[in-house]
Amino acid sequence: MKQQAILEIENVCKSYHDGDVTTQVLKNVNLTVYSGEQLAIVGSSGSGKSTLLHIMGTLDKPTSGKAMLEGEDLYQATAARKNQIRNQDLGFIYQFHHLLPEFSAVENVAMPALIQGVNRSHALEKAKKLLVRVGLSHRLNHIPAELSGGERQRVAIVRALINSPKLVLADEPTGNLDAKSGETIYQLIQELAEQLGTAFVVVTHDNQLASKMDRQLQMKDGSLQETTLQHNELAVEGAN
Numbered sequence: 235m236k237q238q239a240i241l242e243i244e245n246v247c248k249s250y251h252d253g254d255v256t257t258q259v260l261k262n263v264n265l266t267v268y269s270g271e272q273l274a275i276v277g278s279s280g281s282g283k284s285t286l287l288h289i290m291g292t293l294d295k296p297t298s299g300k301a302m303l304e305g306e307d308l309y310q311a312t313a314a315r316k317n318q319i320r321n322q323d324l325g326f327i328y329q330f331h332h333l334l335p336e337f338s339a340v341e342n343v344a345m346p347a348l349i350q351g352v353n354r355s356h357a358l359e360k361a362k363k364l365l366v367r368v369g370l371s372h373r374l375n376h377i378p379a380e381l382s383g384g385e386r387q388r389v390a391i392v393r394a395l396i397n398s399p400k401l402v403l404a405d406e407p408t409g410n411l412d413a414k415s416g417e418t419i420y421q422l423i424q425e426l427a428e429q430l431g432t433a434f435v436v437v438t439h440d441n442q443l444a445s446k447m448d449r450q451l452q453m454k455d456g457s458l459q460e461t462t463l464q465h466n467e468l469a470v471e472g473a474n
């Protein structure tokens with residue numbers, strides 16, 4: 235089967251300026267992510283992994299270079315179009331969950347579908363199914379303050395999946411999870427990648443998770459390098 239490119243990153247550079255000091259975080263990064271592909275990005279703390287993920291998700295602008303989603307240049311898009319892309323085509327899982335504090339778990343998960351105009355009962359039903367899938371059937375109506383860190387993380391993960399995005403960008407998705415919950419999340423990733431062709435780019439220090447992805451890339455000196463590192467070697471990078 236011919237692989238379809240979902241995301242193309244071309245010669246992306248990113249520098250930060252602080253007075254006279256310029257820090258070049260990304261140096262000519264090139265990457266193509268294909269439909270249904272699971273990609274892990276590893277690398278030491280401060281190497282630029284989150285910066286790249288933000289550029290992929292239209293949340294930060296490259297200093298130069300291009301990011302294209304299914305051929306559409308993300309940085310030529312209007313603000314309205316970027317909002318639409320973020321809600322419809324991309325799913326975000328952050329290190330800090332960014333759940334809405336006054337809404338229940340099921341309402342938080344349903345929110346991106348409601349924003350997209352899905353009928354309320356339909357959206358809530360879909361949200362409920364996803365929460366059950368990650369072992370939260372007993373927490374549907376709890377607000378984030380009543381959930382543990384790991385439970386909040388699972389809510390945030392399935393919220394990113396409700397609109398069946400083409401690409402999910404995840405920053406440390408299993409950071410707060412025990413091994414069993416981490417495995418459930420991995421299985422969900424696997425299932426969606428296979429069934430819906432959802433692509434996943436996962437920034438992680440979790441060597442278990444990284445080694446299960448289709449491809450592992452290492453961020454080093456501002457560039458991405460294919461790596462064949464296995465469990466133990468990745469663990470060195472995971473010392474963060």
Ligand SMILES: Nc1ncnc2c1ncn2[C@@H]1O[C@H](COP(=O)(O)OP(=O)(O)OP(=O)(O)O)[C@@H](O)[C@H]1O
Nearest residue numbers: 250251259277278279280281282283284285286474
């Ligand atoms: N807004 C900013 N202004 C200046 N420097 C920044 C800014 N954002 C990030 N940086 C710097 O860019 C570098 C890369 O940061 P980034 O968050 O992408 O690293 P990371 O690989 O995701 O790290 P970690 O694994 O610790 O999350 C760091 O040195 C950081 O201090």
